[in-house]
Amino acid sequence: MVIGFDFGMKFIGVATGQNVTNTASPLTSLRAIDGIPAWDEIAQLIKTWNPTALIVGIPLQMDGGTQLTTHCAQKFANRLRHKFKLPVHLVDERLSTWEAKQRLKSPTKHPKYQQLPELNALAAAVLVEQWLQKS
DSSP states (O other): OEEEEEOOSSEEEEEEEETTTTEEEEEEEEEEETTEEOHHHHHHHHHHHOOSEEEEEEOOOTTSOOOHHHHHHHHHHHHHHHHHOOOEEEEEOTTHHHHHHHHHTSTTOOGGGGSHHHHHHHHHHHHHHHHHHHO
8 A cells, every 4th residue: 555645835645555455546635735744644644544655746848857846856855754654656647637537538537636636636646556566
C-alpha cells in the first residue's frame, strides 16, 4: 500500500495504490496554504492507511526544467520523509492532470471529479499508477 500526493499550492490531491494489481484510487484533496498542508491531516491518512511508501508528483516544465512549484514539491517531499520516516519516491507529474481530465471524458466519468480538488485526487491516482508500473 502506498499513498500518493499531487502537490499544489492550494490543494494537494491524495490517492492510495497497491502493488498487487498496480491500481490506484483517488482518496481526497487537502487544502494547502502556499503549499503547506495541515500536517495532522496527512498524519491521520498515514495512520489509517499504513502505507509502506509515499509518492510525490514533481511538477516540471514540459522541457524538463524546474519552476517555483518544483522546489516547493521537493520541499514537501523532504518534509514527508522527515516527519513520517517512510520512503518517499518522486514521480514526474507532467501531464498527470491532463491524463486525469482525459479520463473524465470517458463514458464512465464521475461528475464529482469536475471540481478542482477532486481532479487533484484523480491526478494523484494517475501518479501512483505511473509509479506502480515502473516499480
